[in-house]
Amino acid sequence: MKSSSPVAERQGDIDANWLHRLRVALRRWHVGNGRDLPWRNCRDPYKVWISEIMLQQTTVAAVKPYFERFLKRFPNIAALAAADEADVLRLWEGLGYYSRARNLRKGAQAIVANGGVFPDSVEELLPLPGIGRYTAGAIVSFAFDRPAPILEANTLRLYCRLLGFRDDPRSAAGQRVLWSFAEQLVPTKSPGEFNQALMDLGATVCTPTEPHCDECPVASYCRALAEQAQSKIPAAKRRPEITETREAYVAIESAGRFLIYRRPEGQRWAGLWDFPRFELDVSATKFERKTRSHLEGRIATDFGPRVSITERLAQFKHSVTRFRITLDCWLAETNEHNDLTTTHPTEWVAPSEFANFPFSTTGRQLAELLVRGGCVSHPTDTRRVGHVTRSVRRSSTTRPKS
Template sequence: MPVTICLHFETHCLAGNLNKRYSVSMEEKKRVLMSLKSKKRARRSREIPPKESDDIEDISFSKDETLQIRASLLEWYDENQRDLPWRRISGGSDERDKRGYAVWVSEVMLQQTRVSTVIDYFKRWMNKWPTLHHLAQASLEEVNEMWAGLGYYRRVRFLLQGAKEVVEEGGSFPETVSELRKIKGIGEYTAGAIASIAFKKVVPVVDGNVVRVISRLKAISANPKDTATVKSFWKLAGQLVDPCRPGDFNQALMELGATLCSLSNPGCAVCPISAQCHALSLSRQNESVHVSDYPTKVVKAKQRHEFSAVSVVEILDCQEMTGSQSNSKYILVKRPNEGLLAGLWEFPSILLEKEADLASRRKAIDNFLQSSLNLDLKESTRIVSREDIGEFVHVFSHIRLKMYVELLVLHPKGNRSIEDEKLDKESITWKYVDGKNLDSMGLTSGVRKVYTMVQKHKQTEQATIPGRRRKTAVRR
């Protein structure tokens, strides 16, 4: 009968450093120790790579990991943070509302948009509406024009509505996530960003950059879009957030994902938290594993293809027909207040059921102008010129829109000026805009592309057909 004795020894578990008490025979002790040594040697020789966690709900950061990540990341952020205008606004008690407002505006602008693009937009916005109360007095048309080019216009509609809500409720900017979530357009991410960055609340934020960093730190291969996975990312981010500098830590985590821990070419060699990165450890143990494998790539929904006919309608003043200086105006129509590009201005256009030839497109445009603006194009004397300008594809997040563009130059009936024209204003909202104002208007990138095409066409025609000076002057 073997003699059994109580032996105390420490084992290093993959789940963390744990002290365990074993009651084993001498032979059993030797077998366990040999097994541990064998596994360590195998790992060094890349025979047994670290294992990925199968159940994301069981994943967590240990206390030591958390402290190391916080210290390393904040030190890196202090030395490498980008100089951005919304970070310069003081967080003093006398400017708490301004700080909260600035963070809100910047975070809404930064959604789906590059930082380099946002900087100038943010500066112009804050110059025009420096406080929440200034913004609450603005119209939807004003904020749409200021926003033009940033895309995802629903963001700015909600921003305006939210500002009006806060002012109507007394004007004091809410500080907590629960209070911020009550405001129109503020979701979990934006609420966490405002609360932590502006008001130093110890709450996490999770955006695409944070998901990428955490998924690599823990080698999480689960679908990052899955509801349970998203919930786990928020839990893990909550474990990491620094209690003393929550806003700085959240910005550091996002900054790391936006710069070093990039999607396809991560800078692991200079990453401040590479020592805690499980994905990097896996890649060193197994050549078939790459850090960029995390997070798991999700197949995007296929974009639908749509087609539209766009008519840039230029109406000449009656004086232009005698060859005087051009004073033509363009018709812009307002899109419906709901749906894609809601409430924005564009040239008259109509969606087509499918790709269409020139005759079909013109017929569709003619019907639209007749029914919506009461512009009858059947009178041949009304049309000065009508030219097919070209086509291009404008890409939205979920739509590939092929736009066929024409320039339709009209003149008023008889000797009446354009102000005398009685277009139907009840069926659709529209307005005349002269060329100078059109150049300075805040137009969407799609509308701007259309107008640029028309201007280039006019310049080319003027250069190639010098004998048609009067006609080209009319088209200016």
């Protein structure tokens, strides 16, 4: 009886001969078409680990300079384990998803505490913070050249098209099908090089839109191509509904220094330093006087000192997951810098010292506005507020990265 499932049909076609021919075709293509990346041809598991964590939800182009700077500062696992969290976050600043950086440091400390020998199996790697099945498989195959299946964005798309898999590949059932296929694909000979070839093919040929099927070395094995369904496979990811929100930064100044605090666990950008930031009622922001009064009250409640908001400096627009945020930046003054009541770690910092602290992208952008506004040159000058305001009014709305 003919199976009613195209995937079952395809998996029934997969035998040792099919796998051998596909592997040969892919390896032959990869010799002249593999990507030249800084972390390639490297068997150091520490470097492979760093690269794989950085590449999670981040483009190769964005990762390259961060990878090189990170290794220069933390060349080995002992150096990373001994580092202050703030130093690690400062080097990560701008790359986003900061829990990755904190987990790298925690993972390094766990490895050092267990003798400093990098785990060489998927089973030993999985308990480390921030390491899932894909990352563990990538480290094992790339660094130790041991067979381990991989499944990430590029290979997910490639596998779906090879199999003609039309269901949701991110569902539990879809993941079972694709991981099973990945286990069949990976060879015992040079599995690291083969896994890299799979990823390179997905990244450069089997692309999300308009795949280059005429250039694909495994086109004859592709069920999606045979069915002319490349544009429909894999099934599109459901996009979350966008929520518009309004927030406010307040740069509180006292004697030429600004109040910053370290964001606690459970908040966005935990562990980074930031200016006081508050959610606003979108409807209430139409009335500036009401907004100022609300922010002055929140600062007194959440941080302690009574402040006077003097100017709106700028407006940023950025996105975090499903939230599209309009962020107003305000300048405030206080003489009560010793009256802090918050339990969060806080500092009064001169603009010339901002570079010593890790900020979120928007926090760094506000810090740079304050520096460019004349705070460094005139830290106690009463003209400073005018310098800041005139500087930012020339370009008051920007769109930073989240």
